[in-house]
Amino acid sequence: MMAINTVLSVMAYNYPTEKLSVYVSDDGxxxxxxxxxxxxxxxxxxxxxxxxxxNIEPRSPSAYFSTKSDPLVDNKVLSSIKKLYEEMxxxxxxxxxxxxxxxxxxxxxxxxxxWDSVSSPRxxxxxxxVLIDRRNPSAxxxxxxxxxxxxxxxxxxxxxxxxxxxxxxxxxxxxVSSKISNGTIILNVDCDMSSNNSESVRDALCFFMDEKQGxxxxxxxxxxxxxxxxxxxxxxxxxxxxxEMEFPGLDGFGGPLYIGTGCFHRRETLCGRxxxxxxxxxxVKSIDxxxxxxxxxxxxxxxxxxxxxxxxxxxxxxxxxxxxxCPVEDVITGLAIQCRGWKSVYFNPTRTGFFGIAPITLAxxxxxxxxxxxxxxxIILSKYGPLxxxxxxxxxxxQMGYCxxxxxxxxxxxxxxxxxxxxxxxxxxxxxxxRISSPWFLPFAYVVxxxxxxxxxxxxxxxxxxxxxxxxxxxxxxxxxxxxxxAFTDTCFKLLGYSDSAFEITAKVADxxxxxxxxxxxxxxxxxxxxxxxLATLALLNLFSLVGGLNxxxxxxxxxxxxxxxxxxxLTGIVVILNLPLYWGLFFRKDNGRMPTSVTVKSSxxxxxxxFLILY
Numbered sequence: 001m002m003a004i005n006t007v008l009s010v011m012a013y014n015y016p017t018e019k020l021s022v023y024v025s026d027d028g029x030x031x032x033x034x035x036x037x038x039x040x041x042x043x044x045x046x047x048x049x050x051x052x053x054x055n056i057e058p059r060s061p062s063a064y065f066s067t068k069s070d071p072l073v074d075n076k077v078l079s080s081i082k083k084l085y086e087e088m089x090x091x092x093x094x095x096x097x098x099x100x101x102x103x104x105x106x107x108x109x110x111x112x113x114x115w116d117s118v119s120s121p122r123x124x125x126x127x128x129x130v131l132i133d134r135r136n137p138s139a140x141x142x143x144x145x146x147x148x149x150x151x152x153x154x155x156x157x158x159x160x161x162x163x164x165x166x167x168x169x170x171x172x173x174x175x176v177s178s179k180i181s182n183g184t185i186i187l188n189v190d191c192d193m194s195s196n197n198s199e200s201v202r203d204a205l206c207f208f209m210d211e212k213q214g215x216x217x218x219x220x221x222x223x224x225x226x227x228x229x230x231x232x233x234x235x236x237x238x239x240x241x242x243x244e245m246e247f248p249g250l251d252g253f254g255g256p257l258y259i260g261t262g263c264f265h266r267r268e269t270l271c272g273r274x275x276x277x278x279x280x281x282x283x284v285k286s287i288d289x290x291x292x293x294x295x296x297x298x299x300x301x302x303x304x305x306x307x308x309x310x311x312x313x314x315x316x317x318x319x320x321x322x323x324x325x326c327p328v329e330d331v332i333t334g335l336a337i338q339c340r341g342w343k344s345v346y347f348n349p350t351r352t353g354f355f356g357i358a359p360i361t362l363a364x365x366x367x368x369x370x371x372x373x374x375x376x377x378x379i380i381l382s383k384y385g386p387l388x389x390x391x392x393x394x395x396x397x398x399q400m401g402y403c404x405x406x407x408x409x410x411x412x413x414x415x416x417x418x419x420x421x422x423x424x425x426x427x428x429x430x431x432x433x434x435r436i437s438s439p440w441f442l443p444f445a446y447v448v449x450x451x452x453x454x455x456x457x458x459x460x461x462x463x464x465x466x467x468x469x470x471x472x473x474x475x476x477x478x479x480x481x482x483x484x485x486x487a488f489t490d491t492c493f494k495l496l497g498y499s500d501s502a503f504e505i506t507a508k509v510a511d512x513x514x515x516x517x518x519x520x521x522x523x524x525x526x527x528x529x530x531x532x533x534x535l536a537t538l539a540l541l542n543l544f545s546l547v548g549g550l551n552x553x554x555x556x557x558x559x560x561x562x563x564x565x566x567x568x569x570x571l572t573g574i575v576v577i578l579n580l581p582l583y584w585g586l587f588f589r590k591d592n593g594r595m596p597t598s599v600t601v602k603s604s605x606x607x608x609x610x611x612f613l614i615l616y
Contacts, residue, residue: 001062001089002192002357003033004040009060009195010187011044011148012051015202018134021149021181025169029124029154031115035101036092037152038109041131043088044150045141050081051198060194061085063227063355111152122163126306127154128176149181153306161308164317166260167329171321174270175305186270190261193224193356200353204264207345215277218269218342219334221255222262223247226358232467234521234581235365236475237358244462246401247346253397255344257405258334262354270333272320275341323384328375332384335402339384339393361514361524365475366483366531373408373479374487380406381495408480409488415480419538419575423545424614426568429552433567435560444567474578481538482531517593523581525595536586536595536603539579544611546572 003024011022026033043061051059054073058064065082069075095101106112111129118124132139132150139147155172157163164171170188177183185208187201197203204220223243233240247256266273304310311317317324322333338344347353359365379385379402386394386402425432434440459469514524525532549569553561562569585595586603 001036001092004036004092005060005062006189006191006194007037007040007150008044008047009058009063010189011150012048012059012198013195013201014052014198017048017146017148019183020201021151021177021183023151023153023173023177025173026152026154027157027163027166027169029118029121029127029157031101031112031118032096032099034111034127034129034152034154035095035105037131037150038105038111039088039092041147041150043084044132044147046081046084048147049141049143049145050077055198057198057351058194058196058355059198060196060355063194063196122157123159124154124157126156126303128152128303128306130180151176151180155306156308158308163308164324165329167317167322167324167326167333170329171311171316172306174267174321175310175316176302178267179302179305182267184267186265186267188261188263188265189354190356193261193354195353196225196227196355197349197351197353199351201264203347203349203353207347208264208266213343216275216343217255217345218266218275218337219255219258220264220345220347221247221258222353223346223348224259224262225352225355227355228357228360230519230521232465232471232521234471234518234523235359235362236468236472237365238464238468240462240464240468240472241458243348245458246404248348250398250401251346253395253401254338255398256346257402258330258337258344260328260330261356263330269337269340269342270321272315273340326375326378326382327371328379331376331402331405332379332382335379335386335390335394336384338398339389341393360518361526362478363524363527363529363531366479366529369408369479369483370487372405373484374491376406377409377487377491378494381491409484409491412480412484412488415477416485418571419477419481420541420610422568423542423549423572423575424610426549426565426572427545427552427611428614429549429561429565431564431568433564435563436566437563441567448567448570474581477575477578478535482534485534486531513592517591522593523585524593525585525599526593528596528598532595532599533602533606535579535582536599537606539576539582539586540603540607541610542572542575542579543583544607546576548611 007022007024011020013020024033024037047061050056054070054077056064056070056073058067065085070078091102101112114125114127114129118127129152130149131152132147134146134149141147153173153176155163155169162168174186177186185201185205187204189195200222207217207220208214210217224239225243226237229238250256314320322329323336326332334344359368380387383389386399386406390399390402422432433444455473456466456469459472460466464472514526517524546569549565549572553565582595585593586600589595
C-alpha cells in the first residue's frame with residue numbers, strides 16, 4: 001500500500017497526462033505487487049479527476065484521508081472516493097495475507113501468466129506490463145480524460161548474473177522508458193516517498209527551462225523529508241542541518257549531491273552526456289520519437305532492454321546510467337554528472353515536495369547510516385572521488401562539501417578514542433589534558449564551548465528544538481561508534497580483497513508495539529546486534545570509569561587531582577548522560593523493546609574486563 005500510494009500521488013500531478021508516464025520497478029518480482037498496481041490503475045480513474053477537480057493536497061490517498069476534513073470537498077463525493085480506496089486497500093491486504101491473487105482476477109488478466117514460469121524472486125525472466133497505455137482509447141478516467149501511462153517492470157534476474165541492486169534497477173528503467181515514452185525529464189522516487197506537492201513537476205521545469213542558466217542544470221534535487229518523525233526526533237532522522245544549511249550552501253558551488261530520491265534528471269545527463277554551451281539550443285528539439293507500435297510488439301522489443309545480457313559490452317553502469325559497485329550509487333552518479341560540467345539545483349519549497357518514512361528503530365537507523373557512510377568512504381578512495389576526478393572539474397567548495405560526507409566513516413577512529421581512552425585513564429588516575437589553572441587549558445575550553453555553541457545555534461536556526469539537538473548529538477555518537485566503524489572496517493577489508501560491498505535495505509515496516517514506542521520517543525532495541533554490543537559496552541565503560549574516577553578523587557580530597565581530571569570528568573559525564581536511554585534499556589525496561597539479555601551480559605563482561613585490565 002505504501003508503494004501504491006506513491007504511484008497514485010505522482011499520477012495525479014498537475015501536469016498534462018499525455019506527457020506523464022509512471023514506471024514501477026518491482027525488484028522482488030511479485031505477482032502481489034503487480035496485482036496491487038492493477039487495482040491502483042482502476043482506482044486511479046476516480047482518484048485523479050477527484051484530485052484535480054478539488055485541487056486537493058497531498059495527492060497520496062493515504063496521506064490525504066489521514067488529514068482533517070477538507071471544507072472545499074463535497075462530503076458525499078469524499079465519502080464515495082474514500083469508500084473506493086478502502087475497498088481497494090481491503091482487496092490488496094486480503095490477497096497479501098492469503099499469499100495469492102483472486103482466481104477471477106488471475107483469469108481475467110493475462111499478465112498473471114508471466115508468473116507461471118517464475119522460479120524465485122532471484123531467478124525469473126523479464127516481466128513487463130503496460131497497465132495503462134494512453135494511446136488506447138479506453139485508457140481514460142471517469143470524466144473521459146486520458147490517464148497517464150502506467151508500466152510495471154520486474155527486470156530479468158539470474159543467479160549467474162550480478163543484478164547491481166538499485167543502480168541496476170534504475171538503469172533498466174531508463175532503457176525501458178526510452179522505448180515506451182522517452183521523456184526528456186526523469187523523476188526518480190523511492191517507493192515510500194510519495195508526492196506532497198502536485199506542482200513539483202512544473203517547479204522543477206522552471207529550472208531546466210530557465211533562459212539564462214537552464215541549459216547548465218542536470219538535475220533538481222528536492223530534500224528527503226519524512227512525515228513520521230516524532231516531536232523530538234529521537235533517531236535524528238530529519239538530518240535538519242544537512243537539509244536546511246549544508247545543501248543550500250552547496251547550491252552556491254555548483255549544486256547539491258544526488259541523494260537517490262525526489263530528484264528530477266535530464267535523461268541525457270543520466271546517460272552520460274557531457275555539458276556544452278550549445279545544449280541550450282538543443283533542449284527544444286527533444287521530442288517523443290517512439291514508433292507507434294502495438295502494445296504486444298512494444299512489450300517484446302522493450303523486454304530485451306531489461307534482460308541480464310542487455311548491458312553486455314556496453315557502458316551501462318560505467319559512463320551511462322547509475323554507476324555500479326558502490327553502496328551509494330546515487331551520490332557517485334551525481335558527482336560524475338557534475339564532473340562532466342553540469343550543475344545541479346537544490347529546491348526546498350514552502351510546501352514540501354516529497355514525504356517518506358524514516359526508520360523507526362535504532363537498528364534500522366544504524367544499518368542505513370552504515371550503508372551511506374561505507375558508500376561515501378568508498379567514493380573518496382576511488383578514481384571517481386571528489387579529490388581525484390573532481391580536481392579541476394568541480395569547485396573547491398563542492399569538493400569540500402562531498403568530503404564532509406565521504407569522511408564520515410574514518411571519523412569513527414577519533415570518536416572511539418575519546419569514548420575509550422579518557423574514561424579508562426580517568427579510572428586509573430592518569431591526566432590526559434591540562435589542569436584548569438594552566439594557560440594550556442584555554443584552547444581546550446575554547447574548542448569545547450565553541451563547538452557546542454555553534455552546533456546548537458546552527459540547529460536552532462535550521463528549525464530544530466533543543467531536545468531534538470540533544471537527541472541528534474546522541475545519534476551522532478552512536479553512528480560514529482557503530483555504523484561508521486563497521487563501514488570503515490568493511491571498506492578496509494574490501495580494499496584488501498577479503499569482502500565485497502553489500503546493499504543493505506533499510507526496513508520501513510514495523511509492528512504495532514514498535515510503532516507505539518516510537519511515537520512515545522522510547523528507544524527500540526529488541527534484537528541482538530553487534531552494534532548494540534558496542535554501544536552498551538562503551539556506555540557501561542564510561543559509567544564505571546566515571547563512578548570509579550569520582551570515587552577515587554573524593555577519597556583523595558586533592559583539589560589538584562580534580563583540576564587535572566576536570567576535562568576527562570566532563571567528557572565522560574557527557575557520554576554517560578547521552579547514554580541514559582541505553583542504561584534504561586539495559587537494566588530497567590521490561591517491554592519487548594528492551595536491550596536483549598545476551599547483549600547486557602556480553603557488554604557488562606567486556607566493560608568490566610577493560611576496567612580491571614587498566615587498573616591492574
